[in-house]
Amino acid sequence: MNFQDPLFWRAGAVSTTLVMLVVLAFLSVDSMRYIRVGGLHVPKYDVINQEIGYQYDWSRSADVPVIGAAQPLFGKTVTEAEATALMDKGKLVIQSRNCMNCHTFFGNGAYYAPDLTKSWLDPAWSQIWMPATGKATREEAMAEFLMHPDKYPSWQRAMPDLKLSEEEARSVVAYLKWLSSIDTNGFPAGFGRSVVHHP
Numbered sequence: 001m002n003f004q005d006p007l008f009w010r011a012g013a014v015s016t017t018l019v020m021l022v023v024l025a026f027l028s029v030d031s032m033r034y035i036r037v038g039g040l041h042v043p044k045y046d047v048i049n050q051e052i053g054y055q056y057d058w059s060r061s062a063d064v065p066v067i068g069a070a071q072p073l074f075g076k077t078v079t080e081a082e083a084t085a086l087m088d089k090g091k092l093v094i095q096s097r098n099c100m101n102c103h104t105f106f107g108n109g110a111y112y113a114p115d116l117t118k119s120w121l122d123p124a125w126s127q128i129w130m131p132a133t134g135k136a137t138r139e140e141a142m143a144e145f146l147m148h149p150d151k152y153p154s155w156q157r158a159m160p161d162l163k164l165s166e167e168e169a170r171s172v173v174a175y176l177k178w179l180s181s182i183d184t185n186g187f188p189a190g191f192g193r194s195v196v197h198h199p
């Protein structure tokens, strides 16, 4: 071997790049098993027909979502196609109002307002927002808050009225419910366990 020969180093660079490309391709395909909708960590959209819990798993040292019994959203069991349409609409609303200008999803976005990944599971909906809005279910309280956040000021930062129609608010609630069913390896850590962050 001649270490002075540039061809030696070039061959090294080329072969390393090729090997790493193969590794990258493998890892990308492997990740898809987990992160595609219906994959190992991401339930199908019609999971919104079921109860979603969040329980500490000692073997993983993290909270993991637990999919439970039937619990139709807004009292209506949806087909997979209907659930997909709701998600498309919910995502469009979230993009058009730029919720990420204040909020984070999976920790991405702005740090002005709470992370929304597990918002559906926030105990504050039943403890504070259902009584405050006078609504009988969590989803109705969420939709009401999303349509008129300015009507329910807390002592913390205020969310402005983004003029969501009822249909838009409900599709966002559906999206947030599905989002909370994703196994995020425990992110955000300890969510909803110790503090209720509304007065």
Ligand code: HEC
Residues within 6 Å of the ligand: 093, 094, 097, 098, 099, 100, 101, 102, 103, 112, 113, 114, 116, 119, 120, 122, 124, 146, 152, 153, 154, 155, 156, 157, 158, 159, 160, 162, 172, 197, 198
């Ligand atoms: C200008 C900043 C801002 C924008 C834009 C914004 N929010 Fe908020 N949002 C807030 C603040 C601040 C709070 C906390 C309000 C409080 O605690 O009283 C909040 C609270 C929430 C909550 C309650 C979270 C929880 O777990 O208690 C939800 C859900 C929510 N926002 C959804 C949205 C959605 C969906 C959008 C886009 C359609 C959006 N927000 C856009 C500032 C914003």
